[in-house]
Amino acid sequence: DTAVSQTPKYLVTQMGNDKSIKCEQNLGHDTMYWYKQDSKKFLKIMFSYNNKELIINETVPNRFSPKSPDKAHLNLHINSLELGDSAVYFCASSQGSEPTYGYTFGSGTRLTVV
Amino acid sequence: AQSVTQPDIHITVSEGASLELRCNYSYGATPYLFWYVQSPGQGLQLLLKYFSGDTLVQGIKGFEAEFKRSQSSFNLRKPSVHWSDAAEYFCAVGATGANNLFFGTGTRLTVIP
Numbered sequence: 001d002t003a004v005s006q007t008p009k010y011l012v013t014q015m016g017n018d019k020s021i022k023c024e025q026n027l028g029h030d031t032m033y034w035y036k037q038d039s040k041k042f043l044k045i046m047f048s049y050n051n052k053e054l055i056i057n058e059t060v061p062n063r064f065s066p067k068s069p070d071k072a073h074l075n076l077h078i079n080s081l082e083l084g085d086s087a088v089y090f091c092a093s094s095q096g097s098e099p100t101y102g103y104t105f106g107s108g109t110r111l112t113v114v
Numbered sequence: 115a116q117s118v119t120q121p122d123i124h125i126t127v128s129e130g131a132s133l134e135l136r137c138n139y140s141y142g143a144t145p146y147l148f149w150y151v152q153s154p155g156q157g158l159q160l161l162l163k164y165f166s167g168d169t170l171v172q173g174i175k176g177f178e179a180e181f182k183r184s185q186s187s188f189n190l191r192k193p194s195v196h197w198s199d200a201a202e203y204f205c206a207v208g209a210t211g212a213n214n215l216f217f218g219t220g221t222r223l224t225v226i227p
Contacts, residue, residue: 004157040219041219041220042220043204043217048213090158098211098213099208099214099215100146100210102148102206102215104160105159106157107157108155108156
Protein backbone atom coordinates (compact mmCIF):
# COMPACT_ATOMS: atom_id res chain seq x y z
CA ASP A 1 0.00 0.00 0.00
CA THR A 2 1.70 3.20 -1.19
CA ALA A 3 1.85 5.83 1.56
CA VAL A 4 1.91 8.90 -0.70
CA SER A 5 0.82 8.30 -4.26
CA GLN A 6 0.92 10.72 -7.16
CA THR A 7 -0.66 10.43 -10.56
CA PRO A 8 0.39 10.56 -13.27
CA LYS A 9 4.05 9.60 -13.01
CA TYR A 10 4.84 11.15 -16.38
CA LEU A 11 3.04 13.97 -18.14
CA VAL A 12 3.99 15.30 -21.58
CA THR A 13 1.91 18.16 -22.87
CA GLN A 14 1.97 21.13 -25.20
CA MET A 15 2.44 24.74 -24.23
CA GLY A 16 -0.80 26.47 -23.37
CA ASN A 17 -2.58 23.36 -22.14
CA ASP A 18 -4.10 22.93 -18.67
CA LYS A 19 -3.18 19.87 -16.62
CA SER A 20 -3.67 18.44 -13.14
CA ILE A 21 -1.55 16.28 -10.87
CA LYS A 22 -3.20 14.33 -8.07
CA CYS A 23 -1.80 13.32 -4.72
CA GLU A 24 -3.22 11.09 -2.02
CA GLN A 25 -1.77 9.97 1.32
CA ASN A 26 -3.02 7.14 3.52
CA LEU A 27 -0.84 7.93 6.53
CA GLY A 28 -3.38 10.02 8.42
CA HIS A 29 -1.04 13.02 8.21
CA ASP A 30 -2.43 16.51 8.71
CA THR A 31 -0.19 18.44 6.35
CA MET A 32 0.57 18.04 2.67
CA TYR A 33 3.02 19.85 0.40
CA TRP A 34 3.92 20.44 -3.21
CA TYR A 35 7.59 20.83 -4.08
CA LYS A 36 9.11 21.56 -7.48
CA GLN A 37 12.44 19.96 -8.35
CA ASP A 38 14.22 21.69 -11.21
CA SER A 39 16.75 20.27 -13.65
CA LYS A 40 19.56 20.92 -11.15
CA LYS A 41 17.71 18.85 -8.53
CA PHE A 42 16.92 21.90 -6.37
CA LEU A 43 13.75 21.38 -4.31
CA LYS A 44 11.58 24.42 -3.78
CA ILE A 45 8.40 24.58 -1.69
CA MET A 46 5.34 25.69 -3.61
CA PHE A 47 2.34 25.10 -1.37
CA SER A 48 1.38 23.56 1.91
CA TYR A 49 -2.02 22.63 3.30
CA ASN A 50 -2.84 21.74 6.89
CA ASN A 51 -6.24 20.08 7.35
CA LYS A 52 -7.43 21.54 4.05
CA GLU A 53 -6.26 25.05 4.95
CA LEU A 54 -3.60 26.76 2.86
CA ILE A 55 -0.63 27.66 5.07
CA ILE A 56 2.18 28.18 2.56
CA ASN A 57 1.83 29.87 -0.79
CA GLU A 58 5.27 30.69 -2.05
CA THR A 59 6.02 32.99 -4.95
CA VAL A 60 4.48 30.81 -7.59
CA PRO A 61 2.69 32.05 -10.73
CA ASN A 62 -1.05 32.16 -10.20
CA ARG A 63 -1.36 29.70 -13.09
CA PHE A 64 -0.67 27.13 -10.37
CA SER A 65 -3.65 26.42 -8.13
CA PRO A 66 -3.67 23.80 -5.38
CA LYS A 67 -6.85 22.19 -4.15
CA SER A 68 -7.35 20.08 -1.06
CA PRO A 69 -10.81 18.45 -0.96
CA ASP A 70 -9.89 16.67 2.28
CA LYS A 71 -6.78 16.23 4.36
CA ALA A 72 -5.78 13.05 2.51
CA HIS A 73 -5.72 14.71 -0.92
CA LEU A 74 -3.84 17.62 -2.42
CA ASN A 75 -4.11 18.25 -6.12
CA LEU A 76 -2.21 20.70 -8.29
CA HIS A 77 -3.79 22.31 -11.32
CA ILE A 78 -1.67 24.21 -13.80
CA ASN A 79 -3.17 26.54 -16.41
CA SER A 80 -1.57 27.74 -19.62
CA LEU A 81 1.52 25.58 -19.29
CA GLU A 82 4.86 27.12 -20.24
CA LEU A 83 8.19 25.55 -21.18
CA GLY A 84 9.65 26.67 -17.85
CA ASP A 85 7.12 24.59 -15.97
CA SER A 86 8.96 21.44 -17.03
CA ALA A 87 10.21 19.84 -13.82
CA VAL A 88 9.53 17.03 -11.40
CA TYR A 89 6.76 17.83 -8.95
CA PHE A 90 6.75 16.06 -5.60
CA CYS A 91 3.93 15.72 -3.18
CA ALA A 92 4.80 15.10 0.48
CA SER A 93 3.02 14.79 3.78
CA SER A 94 3.91 15.21 7.46
CA GLN A 95 2.34 14.77 10.90
CA GLY A 96 1.01 17.87 12.62
CA SER A 97 1.31 21.39 11.33
CA GLU A 98 5.11 21.47 11.47
CA PRO A 99 7.41 19.06 9.63
CA THR A 100 9.38 18.20 12.75
CA TYR A 101 9.15 14.48 11.97
CA GLY A 102 10.16 14.94 8.39
CA TYR A 103 8.24 14.28 5.23
CA THR A 104 7.01 11.22 3.42
CA PHE A 105 7.37 11.85 -0.30
CA GLY A 106 5.51 10.57 -3.30
CA SER A 107 7.50 9.22 -6.22
CA GLY A 108 7.10 12.40 -8.25
CA THR A 109 5.45 13.53 -11.48
CA ARG A 110 7.81 14.38 -14.31
CA LEU A 111 6.14 17.15 -16.32
CA THR A 112 7.51 17.92 -19.77
CA VAL A 113 6.09 20.86 -21.67
CA VAL A 114 6.82 20.88 -25.40
CA ALA B 115 17.34 33.49 7.03
CA GLN B 116 17.52 29.75 6.95
CA SER B 117 19.76 27.97 4.48
CA VAL B 118 21.36 24.62 3.89
CA THR B 119 24.66 24.17 2.08
CA GLN B 120 25.97 20.97 0.62
CA PRO B 121 29.42 21.96 -0.63
CA ASP B 122 30.02 18.85 -2.73
CA ILE B 123 27.97 18.62 -5.92
CA HIS B 124 29.36 15.23 -6.92
CA ILE B 125 31.41 12.63 -5.05
CA THR B 126 32.88 9.41 -6.43
CA VAL B 127 33.95 6.61 -4.13
CA SER B 128 35.05 3.02 -4.62
CA GLU B 129 32.82 0.25 -3.43
CA GLY B 130 33.82 -0.72 0.09
CA ALA B 131 35.37 2.66 0.85
CA SER B 132 34.08 4.97 3.55
CA LEU B 133 31.88 7.95 2.77
CA GLU B 134 31.26 11.36 4.28
CA LEU B 135 28.80 13.85 2.78
CA ARG B 136 28.91 17.36 4.16
CA CYS B 137 26.02 19.55 5.22
CA ASN B 138 26.12 22.97 6.83
CA TYR B 139 23.07 24.89 7.93
CA SER B 140 22.17 28.38 8.98
CA TYR B 141 19.13 28.67 11.20
CA GLY B 142 18.21 31.01 14.03
CA ALA B 143 16.29 28.49 16.08
CA THR B 144 17.24 25.04 17.30
CA PRO B 145 17.21 23.01 14.09
CA TYR B 146 15.71 19.72 13.18
CA LEU B 147 18.00 18.05 10.66
CA PHE B 148 17.34 15.37 8.09
CA TRP B 149 19.09 13.40 5.40
CA TYR B 150 17.14 12.06 2.44
CA VAL B 151 18.21 9.85 -0.45
CA GLN B 152 16.79 9.97 -3.96
CA SER B 153 17.45 7.08 -6.31
CA PRO B 154 17.06 7.76 -10.05
CA GLY B 155 13.42 8.23 -11.00
CA GLN B 156 12.28 7.86 -7.41
CA GLY B 157 10.98 10.06 -4.65
CA LEU B 158 12.99 11.02 -1.60
CA GLN B 159 13.39 8.52 1.21
CA LEU B 160 14.22 9.55 4.78
CA LEU B 161 17.58 8.14 5.92
CA LEU B 162 17.77 9.66 9.40
CA LYS B 163 16.83 12.67 11.49
CA TYR B 164 18.09 14.64 14.46
CA PHE B 165 15.89 16.50 16.93
CA SER B 166 17.78 16.53 20.20
CA GLY B 167 19.80 14.32 22.53
CA ASP B 168 22.62 12.14 21.29
CA THR B 169 24.40 14.03 18.53
CA LEU B 170 25.28 10.83 16.66
CA VAL B 171 22.19 9.39 15.02
CA GLN B 172 21.81 6.09 13.27
CA GLY B 173 19.68 5.66 10.20
CA ILE B 174 18.64 3.07 7.68
CA LYS B 175 20.97 1.29 5.24
CA GLY B 176 23.94 1.60 7.60
CA PHE B 177 24.14 5.41 7.50
CA GLU B 178 24.85 7.65 10.45
CA ALA B 179 25.16 11.40 10.92
CA GLU B 180 26.70 13.62 13.55
CA PHE B 181 25.30 16.97 14.65
CA LYS B 182 27.98 19.49 15.57
CA ARG B 183 26.41 22.68 16.83
CA SER B 184 29.70 24.56 17.01
CA GLN B 185 30.29 23.92 13.32
CA SER B 186 26.64 24.15 12.24
CA SER B 187 27.15 20.84 10.51
CA PHE B 188 25.29 17.57 10.10
CA ASN B 189 27.53 15.32 8.04
CA LEU B 190 26.39 11.94 6.77
CA ARG B 191 28.72 8.95 6.99
CA LYS B 192 28.86 5.32 6.02
CA PRO B 193 31.84 3.06 6.81
CA SER B 194 31.61 0.90 3.69
CA VAL B 195 29.74 1.98 0.58
CA HIS B 196 27.80 -0.47 -1.58
CA TRP B 197 27.09 -0.02 -5.29
CA SER B 198 23.39 0.35 -4.47
CA ASP B 199 24.18 3.53 -2.49
CA ALA B 200 24.70 5.45 -5.73
CA ALA B 201 22.04 8.17 -5.61
CA GLU B 202 21.40 11.83 -4.84
CA TYR B 203 21.58 12.80 -1.18
CA PHE B 204 19.79 15.81 0.30
CA CYS B 205 20.24 17.47 3.65
CA ALA B 206 17.25 19.38 5.02
CA VAL B 207 16.55 21.63 8.00
CA GLY B 208 13.41 22.61 9.84
CA ALA B 209 12.57 24.09 13.22
CA THR B 210 9.73 24.64 15.64
CA GLY B 211 7.52 27.33 14.19
CA ALA B 212 8.65 26.72 10.63
CA ASN B 213 6.02 25.54 8.21
CA ASN B 214 8.29 23.60 5.89
CA LEU B 215 11.69 22.03 5.44
CA PHE B 216 14.49 23.72 3.53
CA PHE B 217 16.62 21.49 1.37
CA GLY B 218 20.21 21.69 0.25
CA THR B 219 21.09 21.41 -3.41
CA GLY B 220 22.04 17.77 -3.10
CA THR B 221 25.20 15.69 -3.54
CA ARG B 222 25.33 13.07 -6.25
CA LEU B 223 27.17 9.93 -5.18
CA THR B 224 28.78 7.68 -7.77
CA VAL B 225 30.14 4.30 -6.65
CA ILE B 226 32.81 2.64 -8.78
CA PRO B 227 33.78 -1.04 -8.61
